[in-house]
Amino acid sequence: MTPSADRSGPPSRRTQARESRQQTIVAHVVANGVATVNELTELTGASLMTVHRDLDELARQGVVRKFHGGVSAQPSTVFESSSEYRLRVQTAEKEALATAALQLIEPGMSIMLDTSTTNLFLARKLGDLELGPLTVVTNYLPAMQVLRSMQDIHLIGIGGDYNTTHDAFLGMSAIEAVGALTVDIVFLSTSAMTVTTTYHQEPDIVMIKRAMMQAGQRRALLMDPTKLERTALHRLAPTSDYHHLVLNEGVDDRLVSELSEHTEVTIARGG
Amino acid sequence: MTPSADRSGPPSRRTQARESRQQTIVAHVVANGVATVNELTELTGASLMTVHRDLDELARQGVVRKFHGGVSAQPSTVFESSSEYRLRVQTAEKEALATAALQLIEPGMSIMLDTSTTNLFLARKLGDLELGPLTVVTNYLPAMQVLRSMQDIHLIGIGGDYNTTHDAFLGMSAIEAVGALTVDIVFLSTSAMTVTTTYHQEPDIVMIKRAMMQAGQRRALLMDPTKLERTALHRLAPTSDYHHLVLNEGVDDRLVSELSEHTEVTIARGG
């Protein structure tokens, strides 16, 4: 029914057109605060109905708010949420982060992937490598879907209450299940970080991420550039709790050197 | 990569042709014990390459064994296994069973679905009904995939070790997770049953099914006709442990009346 956060394969040309149009709409609505449907119809050149459908989807994702006569932008805090929207942005960066993260994985390891779109890219790459047997733990349904058919991957699923927004299993029982495990390395991502601290806006997510961090003997944090030097409502953990921080290239040198005081920073080339 | 046990939507005509051809092949190989590829090419009218691909798939599923110059049937014990093969047989019967099972569900209930292809049909139907909010617990990945996008369905996933053959999460942690829950009714299916007893050939499956039976205040057993009056290696539970037994029409009257002495029998019309 609803288009999933992930559905194997590269996006089609048609889908790309749709996404580009939606980004145009988002940019315009964010810039002006509000907009009428007719306004957006002219802006995009698409039909009235198509714009309505785009707005429905964006509203469902929480990116804009629909009201009679037009749409308005949502407050920026909520803006970042929604797995499905985030998945479509910064894909090149996330791809590069995932590639760099592979360097941290060795044959026979057990690894854990948290609920983040970056980890979906990482999961896809695990099949390419000839890493021999690898145990992968995750509560992220799209990642399970990707990993299930891979040879030489022992998949351990974390169950719990399914959360539609994040497309993952959360809640108390998920936290308990994570607590029963220990892995060699856990790969995490979060929505905001400063030099000293990482953040996330949702308490449920903070709890499961913390449990996952405890379950990992090593902790790697993968962050695309849009998330740096920003904060969110809840503190997740100090930067120094992570053994590795993987960033994209192009990050300010001063910032990188400041971060290096708290953890080991790797720059992902390419993407 | 491998064609999944389930991928939303009804099977295409082309796929149906493929399945019918594979069933022809299986029937022939089982009847004769062995067969050459040329033999099967003539039998089916398909090209050499297509037959080879069919045989590869059937071999991967463990239904036949390939050797140089032909194929042979597998011993009958193993024959029944493999989620992917079973899913494609008796679909009409399973569809009817699922429809009948819906009668046992009332709005607001919590239900549990075990790892059986019949339950995939049931899961698909849960979206149609206007049952109000419904909590559904399962360890069966295709069922999760189907349920995740349904409105008004609270999905609880059972995690654990992913098992490729069954496309489900099994093992100790899955059993523990099931043990922590109680639902109004659990829907089960198994590979063989007699008048007095139900069976399954795999001990891992027996254990999780038993845990699920304990978790349900009521227990419904859904059985297509091919599974009746047969046994398998491991005893699962006595017939009288189930509150409901749903069968297809066409089952011998005498057998139905004998079963009725142990549990409440429902006949699923249609299909």
Added chain:
DNA sequence: TAGATTTAACAGTCATTGATGTTATGCCAG
């Protein structure tokens, strides 16, 4: 109630995907 906006229903287009066949190459047994 009138006018406009929104949603629903229907239909067409296009592309990706899965199934099949054909040809070419590799492999195994005698």
Added chain:
DNA sequence: CTGGCATAACATCAATGACTGTTAAATCTA
């Protein structure tokens, strides 16, 4: 080494599904 058998690579074809547009019904606001 040679002849069949098996696999790999490539091309074709149909069909499903995703997007979009058009028209009609429904809903809301003034």
